[in-house]
Amino acid sequence: MDLSPRLTLSRRAALRLGASGVASLALTGGAFAQAWERFEPARKLIGDAKPSPDGLTLELPLVSEDGSSVQLTVSANRPMTDGDYVQSIHLFATRNPSPEIASFELTPRAGRANVMTRVRLNESQAVIAVARTSKGEVLVASRDVRVTQSGCLVRADTYESTGEMQPRVRVPAKVSAGAPAEILTLINHPMETGLREGADGKILPQRIVRSFEATLDGESFFKATLYRSLAANPYLRFYAVPAKSGKLAFKWTEDTGRTAEASASIAVG
Amino acid sequence: MTPAVLSLWAGFVIGLAFGAAGQVTGFCLTRGLVGWWVTGDGRKIRAFALALAIAILVTQLADAAGLIDVRQSIYLGATFSWLLMPLGGVLFGYGMVACNGCGSRAIVLLGQGNLRSFVVLVCLGIAAYMTLTGLLAPLRTQIAGVTGAAIGEGPQSLPYLARAVSSNVARVVFALVAVGLLLWFVFAHAPFRASRKDIAGGLIIGALIPAGWLATGWLGFDDFDPAPLVSLTFVAPIGETIQYAMIATGTKVSFGVAVVCGVFLGSLAAALSTGSFHLEGFPTAQRMARYMAGGALMGIGGALALGCSIGQGLTGLSTLALGSFLAAGGILLGGRLALRGPLALPPL
Numbered sequence: 001m002d003l004s005p006r007l008t009l010s011r012r013a014a015l016r017l018g019a020s021g022v023a024s025l026a027l028t029g030g031a032f033a034q035a036w037e038r039f040e041p042a043r044k045l046i047g048d049a050k051p052s053p054d055g056l057t058l059e060l061p062l063v064s065e066d067g068s069s070v071q072l073t074v075s076a077n078r079p080m081t082d083g084d085y086v087q088s089i090h091l092f093a094t095r096n097p098s099p100e101i102a103s104f105e106l107t108p109r110a111g112r113a114n115v116m117t118r119v120r121l122n123e124s125q126a127v128i129a130v131a132r133t134s135k136g137e138v139l140v141a142s143r144d145v146r147v148t149q150s151g152c153l154v155r156a157d158t159y160e161s162t163g164e165m166q167p168r169v170r171v172p173a174k175v176s177a178g179a180p181a182e183i184l185t186l187i188n189h190p191m192e193t194g195l196r197e198g199a200d201g202k203i204l205p206q207r208i209v210r211s212f213e214a215t216l217d218g219e220s221f222f223k224a225t226l227y228r229s230l231a232a233n234p235y236l237r238f239y240a241v242p243a244k245s246g247k248l249a250f251k252w253t254e255d256t257g258r259t260a261e262a263s264a265s266i267a268v269g
Numbered sequence: 270m271t272p273a274v275l276s277l278w279a280g281f282v283i284g285l286a287f288g289a290a291g292q293v294t295g296f297c298l299t300r301g302l303v304g305w306w307v308t309g310d311g312r313k314i315r316a317f318a319l320a321l322a323i324a325i326l327v328t329q330l331a332d333a334a335g336l337i338d339v340r341q342s343i344y345l346g347a348t349f350s351w352l353l354m355p356l357g358g359v360l361f362g363y364g365m366v367a368c369n370g371c372g373s374r375a376i377v378l379l380g381q382g383n384l385r386s387f388v389v390l391v392c393l394g395i396a397a398y399m400t401l402t403g404l405l406a407p408l409r410t411q412i413a414g415v416t417g418a419a420i421g422e423g424p425q426s427l428p429y430l431a432r433a434v435s436s437n438v439a440r441v442v443f444a445l446v447a448v449g450l451l452l453w454f455v456f457a458h459a460p461f462r463a464s465r466k467d468i469a470g471g472l473i474i475g476a477l478i479p480a481g482w483l484a485t486g487w488l489g490f491d492d493f494d495p496a497p498l499v500s501l502t503f504v505a506p507i508g509e510t511i512q513y514a515m516i517a518t519g520t521k522v523s524f525g526v527a528v529v530c531g532v533f534l535g536s537l538a539a540a541l542s543t544g545s546f547h548l549e550g551f552p553t554a555q556r557m558a559r560y561m562a563g564g565a566l567m568g569i570g571g572a573l574a575l576g577c578s579i580g581q582g583l584t585g586l587s588t589l590a591l592g593s594f595l596a597a598g599g600i601l602l603g604g605r606l607a608l609r610g611p612l613a614l615p616p617l
Contacts, residue, residue, distance in 0.1 A: 062519025063512070065402060148402035168492055184493045235493060 284531020358599020380536025
């Protein structure tokens with residue numbers, strides 16, 4: 001006599017279960033909605049436009065032990081022509097206390113929509129990039145980063161900086177006509193978020209480098225608005241395609257109004 | 270070649286030298302302790318002491334010359350844990366004797382075909398990362414938080430203790446005294462003086478420590494891409510190498526990973542070229558369990574003590590950091606407990 005309990009499903013029951021499973025997955029709209037869809041500031045920025053998930057690449061390490069300075073590169077693999085170029089790029093750290101990282105504005109003179117910087121990530125999260133082109137196209141990209149040592153915003157070494165407002169730039173002395181010149185810029189600044197206590201127990205007020213502008217012979221081609229989620233000692237790497245030899249000028253402005261400037265000559269040959 | 274890439278290649282070459290020298294000369298702290306305290310052969314321990322003397326001397330010279338600033342290393346932080354440094358050292362020392370060699374020795378042995386070392390390395394790497402950023406990490410950070418110690422407000426090093434005199438004078442005095450004592454201990458022993466292999470091992474490994482500092486702090490110096498000042502250490506990097514192998518698409522090679530790869534390949538090359546490569550495994554299951562436990566102890570202990578026999582015993586001590594003295598002392602104590610006394614392990 002077979003006394004084993006009936007644990008097997010009849011074929012009909014199995015089919016029913018399977019169908020309802022598939023249906024529930026479909027209803028949740030692929031429960032795997034894109035990171036930007038769930039993020040309010042990104043949705044607001046995108047508005048009614050239909051964003052394209054191709055065309056914009058966001059590079060970040062998969063795992064970062066130290067969230068206080070994580071390298072990020074955002075790039076769009078498309079030529080920058082006068083009629084069609086990437087006009088702005090916005091970066092967000094979805095789970096940071098203040099998610100905005102930076103916004104960049106480019107002109108065709110920038111030659112490449114490729115910006116590298118370093119960001120602060122308070123915890124494991126998705127980082128989102130939204131780009132707009134001059135024709136109104138919207139591009140989106142996101143990357144998940146695992147941060148293993150969190151709480152970076154209250155640790156003193158997140159803000160380590162000496163010689164405040166001292167800028168440094170690295171520009172190739174010479175570049176061939178039409179070729180993009182890689183420009184590295186750095187300015188010493190703690191980028192005080194206003195979230196941490198000083199030695200005396202009082203909260204240190206917010207003080208960050210708010211904006212950066214690069215010009216070539218007076219023509220502005222790269223502007224950045226920086227926010228609290230950018231790492232200390234703001235580092236920006238971008239490109240320029242000079243038509244002829246000229247002078248590059250860079251200006252940083254702190255939210256208190258203080259400024260710092262640097263310049264470099266570049267020859268085209 | 271950017272400074273970052275240059276320092277990685279330098280790390281790889283340093284690793285090759287370490288691996289080859291380790292394979293050919295048999296440089297090993299564990300063998301040194303066994304010889305010193307059990308079998309009566311004092312040569313290997315003196316090779317280690319010679320390496321330490323060279324490491325301290327050349328590192329302090331490079332620091333005094335301004336080529337590197339050792340205060341930027343993790344060994345000279347503002348605080349250190351008076352509990353975790355020695356405790357980690359003891360766990361590491363005990364584990365090291367349990368598997369007959371520390372982490373770096375395991376990489377060298379793996380290069381000559383010793384598959385027991387593969388097991389040790391995997392257990393070490395996983396246990397280390399469990400302690401640094403995994404399941405044991407919250408416990409570790411909590412204990413580190415309540416046992417943090419600092420003497421004064423500067424870098425926690427031996428010369429800093431005597432800063433009232435003058436930190437440069439104090440540094441020179443301490444370095445010379447330490448190097449002098451070590452060299453006397455090393456060369457007063459006739460069998461060591463006669464052993465060219467051990468002298469060579471000590472000199473080469475010792476020189477690789479400041480080479481590491483210079484690779485990351487001088488060759489690799491880049492304002493725009495700051496990288497941590499590190500030298501040879503073999504606990505976190507072993508875990509990092511395992512992790513890198515698994516998520517290479519989303520992470521970059523670090524100096525430690527480059528060194529670990531170099532050590533393995535250097536040892537492999539040396540073993541193949543001298544005909545000493547042969548596959549070896551475990552004779553019994555008990556032996557495998559002992560090695561797995563030893564590897565785990567080394568991983569946990571090394572993570573707590575921020576370094577291993579090389580990482581703290583040579584690299585950390587080369588900065589004359591107080592925490593490194595605690596960690597290195599703990600390693601010696603752990604080795605002693607495993608070799609003599611009530612907790613001693615049966616000899617292999």
